[in-house]
Each structure stands twice: as C-alpha cells, then as structure tokens.
Amino acid sequence: MKAFDIAFKDLTRSFRSAFAVVFMFGVPLLVTGMFYFMFGNIASNGEFTLPKTKVVIANLDEGGPKFQVNPKNIPGGKKADTMGDLIVNILQSEDMADLIEVTLVPDAETARSSVDNQINQVAIIIPSDFSHQFADVDGKAVIEFYQDPTLTLGPAIMRSILNRFMDGMAGVKIAVNVFLDEADSSEAMLTGQVVQQYLKVSLSENENVEEELLDVRAPSSGEIDKETETQNLLLNIIGPIMGGMMVFYAYFTGTSTAQSILREEEERTLPRLFTTPTSQTTILAGKFLSVFMTVGVQVFVLLVSAHFLFKIQWGDYLSVILMSAGIIFSASSFGIFVNSFLKNTKQGGVLFGGVLTVTGMIGMIKIFAMNSPIAAKMGDTISLLVPQGWAIRGLMQAMNSEPINEILITMLASLLWSAVFFAVGVWRFNKRYT
Amino acid sequence: MINVPAIAVLGLHKSFGGNQAVQGVNFEVKQGEIFSLLGPNGAGKTTTISMLSCLLRPDEGDAHVMGHSIRSDPTGVKSVLGVVPQDLALYEDLTARENLSFWGKMYGLRGSKLKLRVDEVLEVIGLRDRANERVNKYSGGMKRRVNIGVALLHKPKVIYMDEPTVGIDPQSRRNILDSVVALKNEGMTVLYTTHYMEEAQELSDHVAIMDHGKLIACGTHEELVKLVGQQTRIDLTLNGDSENVMGAWKNIDGVSRVSSEDGLVSVLVKDSNQILPHLFEAAAQLSIRITSVDIREPNLEALFLHLTGRALRD
Ligand SMILES: Nc1ncnc2c1ncn2[C@@H]1O[C@H](COP(=O)(O)OP(=O)(O)OP(=O)(O)O)[C@@H](O)[C@H]1O
Ligand SMILES: [Mg+2]
Numbered sequence: 001m002k003a004f005d006i007a008f009k010d011l012t013r014s015f016r017s018a019f020a021v022v023f024m025f026g027v028p029l030l031v032t033g034m035f036y037f038m039f040g041n042i043a044s045n046g047e048f049t050l051p052k053t054k055v056v057i058a059n060l061d062e063g064g065p066k067f068q069v070n071p072k073n074i075p076g077g078k079k080a081d082t083m084g085d086l087i088v089n090i091l092q093s094e095d096m097a098d099l100i101e102v103t104l105v106p107d108a109e110t111a112r113s114s115v116d117n118q119i120n121q122v123a124i125i126i127p128s129d130f131s132h133q134f135a136d137v138d139g140k141a142v143i144e145f146y147q148d149p150t151l152t153l154g155p156a157i158m159r160s161i162l163n164r165f166m167d168g169m170a171g172v173k174i175a176v177n178v179f180l181d182e183a184d185s186s187e188a189m190l191t192g193q194v195v196q197q198y199l200k201v202s203l204s205e206n207e208n209v210e211e212e213l214l215d216v217r218a219p220s221s222g223e224i225d226k227e228t229e230t231q232n233l234l235l236n237i238i239g240p241i242m243g244g245m246m247v248f249y250a251y252f253t254g255t256s257t258a259q260s261i262l263r264e265e266e267e268r269t270l271p272r273l274f275t276t277p278t279s280q281t282t283i284l285a286g287k288f289l290s291v292f293m294t295v296g297v298q299v300f301v302l303l304v305s306a307h308f309l310f311k312i313q314w315g316d317y318l319s320v321i322l323m324s325a326g327i328i329f330s331a332s333s334f335g336i337f338v339n340s341f342l343k344n345t346k347q348g349g350v351l352f353g354g355v356l357t358v359t360g361m362i363g364m365i366k367i368f369a370m371n372s373p374i375a376a377k378m379g380d381t382i383s384l385l386v387p388q389g390w391a392i393r394g395l396m397q398a399m400n401s402e403p404i405n406e407i408l409i410t411m412l413a414s415l416l417w418s419a420v421f422f423a424v425g426v427w428r429f430n431k432r433y434t
Numbered sequence: 435m436i437n438v439p440a441i442a443v444l445g446l447h448k449s450f451g452g453n454q455a456v457q458g459v460n461f462e463v464k465q466g467e468i469f470s471l472l473g474p475n476g477a478g479k480t481t482t483i484s485m486l487s488c489l490l491r492p493d494e495g496d497a498h499v500m501g502h503s504i505r506s507d508p509t510g511v512k513s514v515l516g517v518v519p520q521d522l523a524l525y526e527d528l529t530a531r532e533n534l535s536f537w538g539k540m541y542g543l544r545g546s547k548l549k550l551r552v553d554e555v556l557e558v559i560g561l562r563d564r565a566n567e568r569v570n571k572y573s574g575g576m577k578r579r580v581n582i583g584v585a586l587l588h589k590p591k592v593i594y595m596d597e598p599t600v601g602i603d604p605q606s607r608r609n610i611l612d613s614v615v616a617l618k619n620e621g622m623t624v625l626y627t628t629h630y631m632e633e634a635q636e637l638s639d640h641v642a643i644m645d646h647g648k649l650i651a652c653g654t655h656e657e658l659v660k661l662v663g664q665q666t667r668i669d670l671t672l673n674g675d676s677e678n679v680m681g682a683w684k685n686i687d688g689v690s691r692v693s694s695e696d697g698l699v700s701v702l703v704k705d706s707n708q709i710l711p712h713l714f715e716a717a718a719q720l721s722i723r724i725t726s727v728d729i730r731e732p733n734l735e736a737l738f739l740h741l742t743g744r745a746l747r748d
Contacts, residue, residue: 005539013527268523272584275487275519276540277512 002278006286007293010260014294024253024298028245029305035241036310053158055091056103056120058111059084061130084126087143091124100158112146122147122158239313242306243395244367246299247388248360250327253298254335255356257291261429262345270433280433288426291332299324299331315398319407323394326414330387333418336425340432363388366396387417438501440465440592440623441486445495448481455481457647458495463625463640465591468618470634471627472734473644474744479627480520482644483596486625487517500591516585520596520627522577523584526570530561530580533569534587541588551587558616559583560609575606582610592623599633611637631734643738650741659732665690666706667730667739668713670699673723682716693743700739 014020061084092102103120105111111123125144127133133142147158264270264287273283303324306312314320338351363386365378383389394410441463448456456478463469471479484490486497488508496503502510524533534552543551556562559579569577578598585593595614599607614637617624628634634641635655642652651658672679676699680692683701688709691702703709706729717724730736739745 002540005536009525009528009532009536012532013525016527267526268519268521269525271489272517272519272523272537273540274489275512275515275517276537277509277542278540279509 002282003286003289006273006283007290010257010287010290011293011297013260014257014290015297020253020256023249023256024294025301025305028242028249028302029309031245032238032242032306032310036238052099052101053122054103054120055100055122055124055158056105056111056114057088057091058105058108058123058125059088060108060128061085061126062128063131083131087124087126108144115146115148118148124158238310239399240367240396242302242310242312243399244364244392246302246306247327247331247391247395248364249302250295250299250331250391251334251356251360251388252352254291254295254331254333255338255351256335256348257294258287258332258335258339258425259342259345259348259351260290261287262339262342262348266345274433280430284426284429284433288332288336288422291335292328295332295335296328299328313399314395315401318404319398319401322404322407322411323391323398326394326411327391329418330391330414330421333421333425334387336429337421340425340428359386360388362386363392365389366392387414387421390414390417438465438498439463440467441469441497441499441625443482443486443495443497446482446485446492446497447494448478448485448490448492454647456485456492459644459647459649461642461649461652463592463623465623466618466621467639468614468624468626468637470638470641471625471644472629472631472634472641472738473627474629477629477644478647479644480596481647483517483520483594483625483627486511487515487594488512514591516588516590516593518582518585518593518595518598520600522581524569524577524580527568529566529568530556530572530583531565533580534583537584538587543588551589555583555586558586558613573603573606575602575609578602578606578610582613586617590622592625593617594625594627596627597629598626599628599630631738635734641734643734643741645738645742651737655734658734658737661737661740663690663704665702665704665732665736665740667732667736668701668703668706668710669726669728669730670701670713670724671697671726672699672717673725674721676722679717679720679722682720683713686712686716688712691740691743693739695745698745700745702736702740 014024059082061082063082088102088104090096091100096102103114105114108125111120111125114120115123123144123146125146127142127144130143145158261270261284264273270283274280303314303320307314315323338355339348342348342351363383365383366380366389383392390410390413394407394414397407397410439462441461443459443461446456446459447454459478459482461469471482473479481490485492486499486504488504488511492504496505498504499511500514502508502514504511525536528536531552534555535548538548538551553562556565559582561576561579561583564572564576569580572580582595582598585595598614599610602610611633614624614626624637626634626637638655640652640654641658642649643658644650651661653661676694676697680694680699683689684692686709688704689701690704691700693700701709701713710727710729714724735745
C-alpha cells in the first residue's frame with residue numbers, strides 16, 4: 001500500500017512537471033506530426049495533396065501467351081492484353097490520379113529524354129518481352145525505372161507505388177530495374193532496395209498468381225478506396241516513425257523517472273523516508289513501481305493519441321498488449337539499471353546525452369534505414385544488440401500483423417532484457433542503501 | 435514504559451574515513467523534556483542524530499529510544515520517532531497539504547484520521563490558509579515550518595529537531611521556538627540541536643555541549659553556568675598590539691583566562707566591577723587604547739569559551 005502511495009506521489013510529480021510532460025508526450029507527437037505534415041498535407045481538407053509526380057511510360061510489351069485477366073477486375077475496368085497494359089492501367093486509374101500524372105510515349109528513348117529534359121520526373125519503361133518473361137518460369141520480368149536523380153519525394157512515391165504493386169504480385173517474378181543517370185551512393189542503395197524487393201517477391205512462392213494479384217489490386221468492392229490508399233502510403237512512413245519516437249522517449253522517461261531515486265537522495269527526501277516506519281524494500285518497490293507506471297501511462301497515451309491523431313493502426317489488441325508490455329518493462333528496467341550505476345544526478349547528463357541517445361539511435365536504425373534495404377538489413381541485426389531494438393521490432397511486427405507467436409518471441413526477448421536489467425538494478429540499489 | 439528514558443545514548447562512535455565525527459557520546463534524555471545538543475559547525479550533532487534515527491549505523495555503541503535499540507529494533511525506534519532534518523526534506527513541487535498527506539501515509543495514517551491530522555498540523559504550523567500552495571512558492575521560514583510539520587503528523591513520543599531555525603527570519607524563528615515549547619507541553623520529548631546559545635538557554639531542560647565529536651559538558655543551564663564559576667566575560671577591542679597587554683592582564687588578580695579571536699580579546703573574571711579599572715590601567719601603561727568593552731554575565735557561551743578556549747560562534 002505504501003509502495004503505491006510512493007508511486008502515486010511520483011506520478012503526480014512527473015505529470016506536474018511541464019518539462020517531463022513535454023518530453024513524454026509533446027516531443028514524440030510533435031516530431032511525428034512534423035513528418036505527417038511533411039508527407040501529406042492532411043490538415044486542410046483531410047486529403048493527401050502532394051504535388052503530383054509526372055510519370056512517363058513507354059509500354060513496349062508485346063504480350064505473352066498465357067496472360068489473361070478479366071477486365072472487370074482491373075482498376076478502371078479497362079481491357080488489358082498484356083502485363084504491361086495492366087501496369088499502365090493501374091497507374092492511369094482514377095485512384096492514382098491524385099498522385100501521379102501519366103504520359104504515354106511510344107519508345108524508351110523519348111521516355112528517358114523527357115526525364116533528362118525535366119519534363120517528367122520518372123520514366124517507366126516496360127520492355128517488349130515483359131509478359132513473356134513474366135510467364136516464363138525461368139524468365140526475368142524487368143521494368144526499367146528511370147528517374148531524375150535530383151528529385152527524391154516524387155520518385156520515392158512512385159517507387160512506393162511500384163513496390164506495393166510488386167508486393168501485391170507476391171510470387172510473381174518481377175523486378176524493377178533502376179537505371180540511374182548518376183551513380184552515387186544513395187542511389188546505389190535504392191538499387192539494392194529494388195533487388196531485395198525482387199528477391200523477397202520471388203522467394204515467396206504462390207500458386208495462384210492471378211488471384212493473388214487481382215485480389216490485392218481490386219478488392220471485393222471492385223474499387224480501391226483512394227483515401228485508404230493514400231493513408232496507407234503515409235502510414236508506412238508515419239507509423240514506424242511514431243513507434244520509434246515512442247520507444248526512444250519511453251526509454252527516456254524510464255531513465256529520468258528512475259533518476260528520481262537519486263534526486264530524492266539529493267533532495268534529502270529519501271533519507272527522510274528511511275526515518276519513517278517504512279521498510280527499505282517498500283520504499284524501493286514504490287520507486288520502481290513509479291517508473292513502470294509512468295512509462296506505462298506514457299506508452300498508453302502515445303498509442304491512443306497517435307491512433308487518433310495520425311490514424312496509426314498499431315495491430316490487433318493482443319499484439320499491441322504484448323508489444324506494449326515489452327516496451328514498458330524494458331524501458332523501465334533499463335532506467336533502473338543505468339541509474340544504479342550513477343553516483344549522483346550530475347552524472348545523469350552522460351546518461352541522457354550518451355548511453356540513452358546512442359542506444360536509442362542504434363535501436364532505431366531500422367526505421368531510419370527504411371528506404372535503404374541494405375542498411376535496413378544490417379540495422380536489423382545491429383539494432384537487436386540494444387533493448388530498444390527489440391522493443392521496436394515488436395512494434396513493427398504488431399503493425400505488420402505478423403503472427404502472434406513471432407511477437408510473443410520478441411516480447412519474451414524484451415522481458416529477458418528487462419529481467420536482467422531489473423535484477424542488477426534492484427541488487428545495486430538495495431546494496432547502496434544498506 | 436513510564437520509567438525508561440526517552441533516549442539513552444551509550445558510547446556512540448562514528449568515523450568517516452579518518453575523520454572521527456562522533457567519539458564516544460553518552461547522554462540520557464528524560465521523557466517529556468527538551469534536551470539540546472549545543473555545538474559549533476562540524477561538532478557531530480547531525481551525525482549523532484542520524485545514528486539515533488537509524489540512518490547511520492554506529493561504528494560502536496548503541497542507543498535506546500523509548501526502550502527500542504537503534505541496532506536491533508530500528509522499526510520500533512522509527513515508529514515512536516519524528517525527525518526534523520537539518521536540510522529541508524520536502525517535495526517542493528507538491529503543496530503543503532499534499533506533502534503532509536504523503537508523509538502521513540508513510541507514518542501509517544490513512545483516511546479520515548489522516549485528513550484530520552493534516553488539518554491539525556497545518557493549524558499548528560500556521561499555514562492553514564496557504565496549504566494548497568506548492569512548497570516552492572513558500573518563503574524559507576514557511577518551508578521550515580512544513581519541514582517540522584511532517585514530523586508531527588503521527589504524534590511521535592520523541593521528536594528530533596536538527597537546527598530547525600537556521601537561516602530564517604526572526605518571526606518564523608519565534609513561531610518555531612514557541613511550537614517546540616508547545617510540543618513539550620503536549621508531553622513530547624524533544625532532542626534539539628543548535629549552535630545558537632540563546633536557543634539552548636531559552637528552551638532546554640538539559641543542555642549537552644558538543645565539540646569535535648565529544649560531549650564536553652552536560653547538565654541544566656544552572657549547573658553548566660556554575661562550571662564557569664559564575665565568571666563574567668569581558669570582550670574588548672584594542673587599538674594596537676594586543677600581545678603585551680594580554681600578558682599584563684593575565685597577571686591581574688581575579689582574571690582567570692585571557693584569549694583572543696579575530697581581534698576580539700575575551701577576559702574571564704570573577705567580578706567585572708572590580709577588575710575593569712585594572713584592565714584600563716594596564717592598557718594605559720602600555721599606551722594601548724581600549725576602543726570597545728562588552729560585559730557578558732555568565733552564560734553557555736562563556737562556558738564554551740571556558741572549556742575550549744574558542745568562541746561558540748564562528
Ligand atoms: N556523510 C559524511 N561523509 C563524510 N564526512 C561527514 C559526513 N557527515 C558528516 N561528516 C563529517 O563529520 C563531522 C561532523 O559533521 P556533522 O554534520 O555531524 O556536524 P554538525 O554538528 O551537524 O555541524 P553543523 O552545525 O554544521 O550542521 C564533520 O567534520 C563532517 O565533515
Ligand atoms: Mg548538522
């Protein structure tokens with residue numbers, strides 16, 4: 001009971017401190033909000049109003065023997081005789097009209113030069129044997145993706161659309177081959193991304209190619225919900241950023257709340273607590289409890305407000321509960337752990353500036369590297385060296401609706417980190433005060 | 435319980451590294467009295483209080499508070515004890531009421547009983563009308579009063595107050611001294627530390643004088659003053675070299691001690707009326723002018739000077 005009194009007292013103090021509230025809720029929501037408005041000006045009319053990307057398409061596809069698609073299932077309902085036509089139709093469909101402006105040209109050279117002359121931003125060249133290769137078991141269906149290297153946002157959106165397209169064609173061997181005007185390192189990563197995407201798609205075998213393809217591109221309603229589409233594109237970026245912010249600042253809160261043990265030592269209230277008929281175990285339990293409760297409130301508030309502010313879908317309830325538990329326990333116990341090594345709060349600067357920032361950044365590599373698969377793959381491994389990495393992993397898994405047992409494993413890993421941190425932290429604090 | 439001493443201190447020792455902060459302190463505080471530990475900075479008062487409130491483990495010795503040993507029954511000690519620490523120990527971002535309420539819970543009070551006690555204590559410390567303001571908005575004196583209030587919540591049998599009047603305005607100081615007497619009148623035992631001689635003199639039934647970790651005298655005010663042999667202290671400032679004149683004064687019959695500190699020469703005498711002319715005479719012979727004279731009737735300060743050769747105030 002007294003432990004709860006101590007925890008509630010701490011909670012009151014935390015939420016009364018403007019500084020703490022700003023860092024717990026303000027900063028993570030604000031940073032995410034910035035990205036949100038950067039990627040889509042939702043505020044004005046509730047719609048996604050990016051400047052349109054100008055795309056030029058040279059569809060040279062001559063068709064293949066096995067390709068048949070029911071026109072009713074194609075967005076826009078147009079007839080598509082070849083795979084190339086299908087892509088053109090999709091890109092020309094009304095649903096895409098808000099995002100891209102498509103021009104058709106008869107040959108590859110015209111397409112490329114219109115990008116070179118900055119008339120268009122992206123050229124998509126569908127080769128003559130595209131359908132053929134697509135149908136061939138050993139064939140390689142390759143789209144040429146040619147972009148103005150000085151631009152990032154427009155082409156990035158195009159890439160995103162094509163990637164989604166390929167995702168939808170799971171099991172279909174298709175790749176976008178990126179040709180670059182200039183080879184610089186960031187563009188090289190871009191190539192890597194496409195290659196990886198290709199590998200991913202071609203590795204996941206699927207028998208029923210057409211059904212899969214059409215299922216995704218043309219939902220049962222027969223029409224793609226434009227708002228959902230743009231929202232999804234936006235949220236592919238915003239969701240992970242918000243998640244990363246949440247984990248980063250949950251650790252921040254865990255550490256600064258646990259630091260209140262040292263602060264109370266310096267404010268002399270901790271020694272005073274020791275003069276009351278309250279056992280050391282109860283006092284420390286109260287202090288630890290307050291860390292878990294504060295981080296818990298923070299994560300809960302951030303999850304809910306990000307859901308309503310940015311429409312982020314965190315996943316189903318069970319996944320969200322599991323991943324939140326992972327974040328809350330690891331962030332809190334991490335805070336207790338690191339603070340148990342400090343002599344006083346003056347050393348706290350090192351903690352926030354160094355340990356917390358560095359481990360937090362490492363944990364978030366995956367999110368920063370979202371657009372470059374090579375870095376992402378590396379980051380995936382490196383980020384798991386820090387507890388934040390596991391917390392973020394659980395979060396992404398929940399968002400991507402991965403199987404619950406996968407999330408459970410990640411959460412157990414987080415709990416293992418937590419258990420070790422907590423045990424060491426408790427042991428050290430106990431020793432300190434006896 | 436009736437006959438045990440409120441506090442019995444038996445040979446407490448505590449060192450910090452090579453620094454022997456408390457070196458074998460013994461004293462006894464009767465139930466219902468105000469007992470002062472008087473001593474200059476660094477004398478070891480706070481260290482003694484910390485051991486008596488089970489915050490510091492003594493190197494040697496033991497103490498009993500209402501019969502509970504600080505070594506073997508710290509929980510028993512804490513339950514009869516209220517501690518007012520020397521440094522403010524409050525949550526400054528909480529209001530006075532919230533502070534009292536929280537600390538009340540730590541002393542095991544709950545519900546309506548807690549609420550009632552918080553109101554009573556707010557009345558005692560005179561902060562009822564400003565109870566809902568945050569402590570960091572208070573003046574130093576008001577904070578001190580809340581600091582004291584916290585220790586009163588559970589109506590402890592014994593209360594320690596470690597220099598509760600340091601650095602505050604005269605009005606708050608008066609308020610605090612009055613409340614200490616009020617506590618005594620309610621039957622509480624008060625262990626009070628201070629380096630203000632006047633406070634010890636005014637409040638205490640018994641005074642122990644502490645210096646360099648040792649008790650150098652202990653008793654009632656009258657008993658202690660008698661130790662100086664009813665001597666009067668004469669403080670003088672001189673214009674010129676004091677060395678020779680101090681030597682001359684030491685030889686005057688009826689002067690028991692001459693010492694100097696910071697340009698102030700202190701002379702302990704049996705009868706100031708009789709000795710004062712001789713002091714002037716001796717000074718005149720050495721062509722030294724006496725620029726000020728301050729006569730102090732016997733008090734604890736004189737005793738401290740008598741025992742240590744140093745002034746209590748520094
Ligand atoms: N935690 C500590 N670590 C090291 N030395 C200490 C510690 N606490 C006290 N001391 C030393 O012990 C001696 C006694 O200190 P103490 O605080 O008990 O004196 P005090 O009588 O309360 O003085 P004041 O009137 O200034 O409060 C001093 O020399 C002090 O430096
Ligand atoms: Mg002290």
